[in-house]
Amino acid sequence: MNKTVNQKAWFLVLPVLLLVAFSAVIPLMTVVNYSVQDTFGNNQFFWAGLEWFEEMLNDDRMWGALGRQLMFSGIILLIQVPLGVFVALNMPKKGFWASFCLVFMSLPLLIPWNVVGTIWQVFGRVDIGLLGHTLAALGIEYNYTSDPFAAWVTIIVMDVWHWTSLVALLAYAGLQSIPDAYYQAAKIDQASRWKVFRFIELPKMMGVLMIAILLRFMDSFMIYTEPFVVTGGGPGSTTTLLSIDLVKMALGQFDLGPAAAFSLMYFLVILLISWVFYTVMINLDKREG
Amino acid sequence: MAKITLDNLAHSYLPKPGSEDDFALKELNHDWEDGAAYALLGSSGCGKSTLLNIISGLLHPSQGRILFDDKDVTNAPTAERNIAQVFQFPVVYDTMSVRDNLAFPLRNRGRDETYVSERVQEIAQMIGMEDMLNKKARGLTADAKQKISLGRGMVRKDVNALLFDEPLTVIDPHMKWELRTQLKKLHRDFGHTMIYVTHDQTEALTFADKVVVMYDGRVVQIGTPQELFERPEHTFVGYFIGSPGMNVIPARIDGNTAYLSGAQMELAQEYKPLDGKVEIGVRPEFVRLSQTEGMPVKVRRVEDVGRHKIIRAEFFGTDINIIAGEADPVSADMNRVIFDNAHVNVYANDWRVQGEAA
Numbered sequence: 001m002n003k004t005v006n007q008k009a010w011f012l013v014l015p016v017l018l019l020v021a022f023s024a025v026i027p028l029m030t031v032v033n034y035s036v037q038d039t040f041g042n043n044q045f046f047w048a049g050l051e052w053f054e055e056m057l058n059d060d061r062m063w064g065a066l067g068r069q070l071m072f073s074g075i076i077l078l079i080q081v082p083l084g085v086f087v088a089l090n091m092p093k094k095g096f097w098a099s100f101c102l103v104f105m106s107l108p109l110l111i112p113w114n115v116v117g118t119i120w121q122v123f124g125r126v127d128i129g130l131l132g133h134t135l136a137a138l139g140i141e142y143n144y145t146s147d148p149f150a151a152w153v154t155i156i157v158m159d160v161w162h163w164t165s166l167v168a169l170l171a172y173a174g175l176q177s178i179p180d181a182y183y184q185a186a187k188i189d190q191a192s193r194w195k196v197f198r199f200i201e202l203p204k205m206m207g208v209l210m211i212a213i214l215l216r217f218m219d220s221f222m223i224y225t226e227p228f229v230v231t232g233g234g235p236g237s238t239t240t241l242l243s244i245d246l247v248k249m250a251l252g253q254f255d256l257g258p259a260a261a262f263s264l265m266y267f268l269v270i271l272l273i274s275w276v277f278y279t280v281m282i283n284l285d286k287r288e289g
Numbered sequence: 290m291a292k293i294t295l296d297n298l299a300h301s302y303l304p305k306p307g308s309e310d311d312f313a314l315k316e317l318n319h320d321w322e323d324g325a326a327y328a329l330l331g332s333s334g335c336g337k338s339t340l341l342n343i344i345s346g347l348l349h350p351s352q353g354r355i356l357f358d359d360k361d362v363t364n365a366p367t368a369e370r371n372i373a374q375v376f377q378f379p380v381v382y383d384t385m386s387v388r389d390n391l392a393f394p395l396r397n398r399g400r401d402e403t404y405v406s407e408r409v410q411e412i413a414q415m416i417g418m419e420d421m422l423n424k425k426a427r428g429l430t431a432d433a434k435q436k437i438s439l440g441r442g443m444v445r446k447d448v449n450a451l452l453f454d455e456p457l458t459v460i461d462p463h464m465k466w467e468l469r470t471q472l473k474k475l476h477r478d479f480g481h482t483m484i485y486v487t488h489d490q491t492e493a494l495t496f497a498d499k500v501v502v503m504y505d506g507r508v509v510q511i512g513t514p515q516e517l518f519e520r521p522e523h524t525f526v527g528y529f530i531g532s533p534g535m536n537v538i539p540a541r542i543d544g545n546t547a548y549l550s551g552a553q554m555e556l557a558q559e560y561k562p563l564d565g566k567v568e569i570g571v572r573p574e575f576v577r578l579s580q581t582e583g584m585p586v587k588v589r590r591v592e593d594v595g596r597h598k599i600i601r602a603e604f605f606g607t608d609i610n611i612i613a614g615e616a617d618p619v620s621a622d623m624n625r626v627i628f629d630n631a632h633v634n635v636y637a638n639d640w641r642v643q644g645e646a647a
């Protein structure tokens with residue numbers, strides 16, 4: 001059969017193009033627009049070129065926020081991934097308790113971000129919070145409003161509490177897909193518990209685990225609401241993560257130009273890191289294939 | 290290598306089994322002789338795999354004991370029993386190379402590397418994978434993976450027994466033949482006690498010295514292939530072994546005469562009065578069509594399978610099969626059938642009844 005050329009088919013793509021244009025491309029372009037201009041009152045705009053980008057790149061403020069952000073994402077990944085896998089390994093495989101665990105562990109995932117923030121904000125307060133008050137009664141100095149270390153511990157524990165379930169559930173799904181015969185064969189081969197984990201469970205979980213890591217990285221890298229509710233970025237700017245800083249700059253100070261430049265660089269960093277993740281995942285697949 | 294004794298063994302997957310029907314494996318007493326090759330034959334779900342898993346310690350039986358050389362191992366873990374088992378579907382360690390896969394059971398037992406590599410080489414040769422040793426196990430074909438599983442099962446020399454749970458299901462026919470030959474050779478060379486589960490009778494009959502036939506959680510007959518063919522102890526054995534299986538026809542027995550619906554025939558032996566469901570069984574090989582003598586039969590179809598012809602016929606409402614040689618004439622006017630009475634067995638409630646000389 002001969003294929004005939006029919007350019008009208010392009011019209012079929014049009015709805016998608018329009019949708020993407022209005023939902024992503026045009027809003028992004030307005031940001032690009034702001035980032036190369038200086039804004040004054042009365043809607044006066046002046047061409048600024050790459051000035052804002054240069055300013056941002058030379059500003060310690062952004063580098064500081066980026067550093068804190070990387071530290072935050074790094075720490076929560078280091079805790080949540082092993083902890084999630086550990087929880088998944090110890091969950092019941094079937095029966096009533098398996099369902100119970102699944103539902104119970106999904107609960108934190110269902111709580112809205114700002115509610116999570118409020119819960120921990122109250123929980124950690126020294127005057128009325130269960131945690132803060134107990135620690136104070138035990139003589140442990142803990143005050144997230146004045147001590148940067150306490151503030152960091154609080155937001156990290158909060159994130160671990162909120163999101164470890166996601167890693168655990170994904171890892172659990174990976175584990176459930178392993179046929180019994182693998183465990184039986186391992187017993188026959190007299191493999192130790194560690195070797196069962198290393199050579200059966202971990203390889204079978206690798207796919208979902210990479211997705212879990214990617215999801216957790218992206219989410220934590222863009223986190224805003226929870227730490228903002230608990231610490232507001234303080235004390236000082238010790239817990240000011242990228243989005244918190246960005247919102248301060250754009251809405252608090254109304255510095256549209258620098259904030260737009262900041263947004264674009266933020267976006268590019270996320271894109272870059274996701275690309276690295278993707279490449280690593282693909283290569284991992286290939287190497288093992 | 291060891292003699293394996295099953296003493297009053299039974300297993301149910303239910304926590305509190307009530308009636309006998311709850312048992313996947315019904316009470317069983319049996320000795321697996323040291324160094325013999327057994328085939329465990331039966332249809333799917335008859336308890337074969339359950340039995341294997343109990344022997345290897347993957348399952349703990351609901352009742353009874355297992356003894357290896359008269360030492361009770363019922364509560365011993367799999368590792369202590371030192372058994373090799375190969376499963377129906379390939380199990381390989383994906384992230385390891387073929388070499389490491391084969392070496393895995395030896396390394397776990399702490400054997401030194403020179404011995405390990407020597408053994409791996411031997412096994413690789415046996416399963417025909419020498420040139421693939423350095424490849425990652427992931428991404429190999431299903432039958433290559435299964436060969437690795439087999440290899441891992443055979444790599445230890447000092448095992449008490451080798452258990453195979455339908456290991457050749459996923460392997461293509463040509464390789465199947467070769468691997469089976471290798472297994473036989475392995476058995477001859479090392480004399481391991483081997484139990485080979487299958488539902489393929491050819492596989493069972495060619496592999497084993499003794500065939501154990503299971504039906505509905507019970508061992509119905511243990512014997513040489515010859516015995517299974519000539520004197521099936523249970524109608525299931527008759528039906529399951531042979532191609533096509535034994536013809537089973539409802540009958541009433543009186544002394545040495547069998548009354549089959551509208552016909553009757555003389556039996557070689559005499560029988561006491563029998564209760565319950567009474568049938569006679571005769572293999573298609575011992576049935577002959579004729580124009581003149583015998584009992585009436587209606588021929589439905591003739592299938593030429595190459596070496597012989599299979600005739601599908603109706604005998605008073607019961608479907609029967611007849612095997613005729615390639616050279617034997619089959620014509621439309623052959624509407625009579627003769628059962629060779631030396632090879633007719635009598636069954637009461639599915640179990641064979643031994644007659645007395647007439």
